[in-house]
Amino acid sequence: MRFFARKTCLHAVLLCLASGVSQAGSDMVVVGYGGAGQKAQDLALFQPFSAQDKSKLIQSEYNGEMARIKVMVDTGNVDWDVVQIEGPDLMRGCDEGMYERLDWKALGHADQLIPDAAEECGSAALVWSVAIAYDRNKLAQAPTSWADFWDVKKYPGKRGLRKRAVYNLEFALLADGVKVEDVYKVLATPAGVDRAFAKLSQLKPNIQWWEAGAQPAQWLTSGDVVMTSTYSGRIAAAAQAGAPLAVVWPGSLYGMDYWAIIKGSRHVDQAKRLIAYANQPDTQVRYVEAIPYGPTNTLAAAKLDPALARWVPTSKENMAGALSMNVGFWVDHGEELEERFNAWASQ
Numbered sequence: 001m002r003f004f005a006r007k008t009c010l011h012a013v014l015l016c017l018a019s020g021v022s023q024a025g026s027d028m029v030v031v032g033y034g035g036a037g038q039k040a041q042d043l044a045l046f047q048p049f050s051a052q053d054k055s056k057l058i059q060s061e062y063n064g065e066m067a068r069i070k071v072m073v074d075t076g077n078v079d080w081d082v083v084q085i086e087g088p089d090l091m092r093g094c095d096e097g098m099y100e101r102l103d104w105k106a107l108g109h110a111d112q113l114i115p116d117a118a119e120e121c122g123s124a125a126l127v128w129s130v131a132i133a134y135d136r137n138k139l140a141q142a143p144t145s146w147a148d149f150w151d152v153k154k155y156p157g158k159r160g161l162r163k164r165a166v167y168n169l170e171f172a173l174l175a176d177g178v179k180v181e182d183v184y185k186v187l188a189t190p191a192g193v194d195r196a197f198a199k200l201s202q203l204k205p206n207i208q209w210w211e212a213g214a215q216p217a218q219w220l221t222s223g224d225v226v227m228t229s230t231y232s233g234r235i236a237a238a239a240q241a242g243a244p245l246a247v248v249w250p251g252s253l254y255g256m257d258y259w260a261i262i263k264g265s266r267h268v269d270q271a272k273r274l275i276a277y278a279n280q281p282d283t284q285v286r287y288v289e290a291i292p293y294g295p296t297n298t299l300a301a302a303k304l305d306p307a308l309a310r311w312v313p314t315s316k317e318n319m320a321g322a323l324s325m326n327v328g329f330w331v332d333h334g335e336e337l338e339e340r341f342n343a344w345a346s347q
Contacts, residue, residue, distance in 0.1 A: 034061035040290030094121035122258030127294030129313035131252035160228025165341035250321035
C-alpha cells in the first residue's frame with residue numbers, strides 16, 4: 001500500500017525495466033507489494049482464478065513506482081498487465097491515460113461493493129489501515145494515541161515511521177491535538193503543513209524510517225523500535241502466528257488499494273476476468289482469512305467470523321476514531337508535500 005513514488009530519472013527507470021520480469025511470452029503478469037499480502041492473494045485469488053479460468057499468470061513485486069509504469073505506457077513496452085495501486089496514484093494515472101477504463105456493467109458485483117470501490121480505472125482490492133503497533137511483552141503500559149507515540153519520556157526508544165509525507169503529516173497533526181474530523185482542514189492550509197512538519201521535527205531524532213511493509217513487525221520483534229506505524233494486516237498476521245504484537249486502532253488511517261490494468265496490456269480480457277473474480281464474496285472471504293485486511297464486498301464482510309473481524313479495519317469497533325484518507329487532497333498536494341518531506345528528511 002504506496003503511492004506518489006519519488007521522481008526517478010528515465011535512465012534509472014529503464015534499467016529497472018531491463019532487470020524486471022520480461023514478458024516475451026504469453027502469460028499475464030500481476031504485480032503487487034509482495035510479502036504476506038501477496039502470499040494471501042496467491043492462495044485466495046491467483047491460484048483459484050487460474051484453475052477456474054484455465055489460464056496462467058505470473059506474479060511480480062514492486063514498491064509502487066509510478067514512473068516505471070509511465071515509461072511502459074509511453075514507450076508501448078508494457079511488460080506488466082495488472083497492478084495493485086493506491087487511490088491517489090489510480091486517480092492521477094487514470095487522468096493521464098495510464099490505465100484501461102472498466103465497464104462495470106460487464107464486470108458485475110458493483111452493487112455489492114462499498115462506496116468508492118468501483119472506480120473508472122480501478123477496482124478496490126482491499127481496505128487497509130495504518131496504525132500504531134507495539135509489542136505487548138515489552139511495554140508495561142499500552143499506548144493509546146499518537147500523542148503517546150510522540151511521548152519519548154513516557155516511552156523511551158526508537159519509533160518506526162514510513163519514509164513518506166503521506167500518513168506522517170496526518171499522524172503528526174493528531175499527535176499535536178487536532179481532531180480526526182479536522183485533520184484535512186488543517187493540512188489544507190500552509191500553517192497546518194508547517195505545524196505538521198514542526199511536530200515531526202520534535203520526534204525526528206527518535207525516528208527509524210521504514211520503506212517495506214514487512215519491516216515494522218520485524219523491528220518490533222527484534223526490539224529495534226518500541227512502537228511503529230504499520231499496515232494493520234501485517235501485525236494481524238504476525239499476531240495470529242503467535243507474536244505478542246498489538247494494534248492501536250483509534251487514530252488509525254484507512255484507505256483502499258485497487259487493481260488497475262495498464263494501458264496497452266496484451267491481456268485485457270483475462271485481466272478483467274481476474275478483477276471480476278476478485279470481487280466475488282467467497283474470494284474475498286478467503287483473502288481476509290489469509291490476512292485480515294478489509295473486504296470491499298459487503299456480502300463478504302457479513303460472512304466473517306467475529307474472531308477474525310476484530311482484526312479487520314472496517315469492523316465497527318475499529319472504525320471508531322479512525323481517519324479516512326482524503327484521496328483528493330493527496331492527488332492535489334502529494335507531489336509538493338513529498339518533495340518538501342524528502343528535503344526535510346535529508347537534513
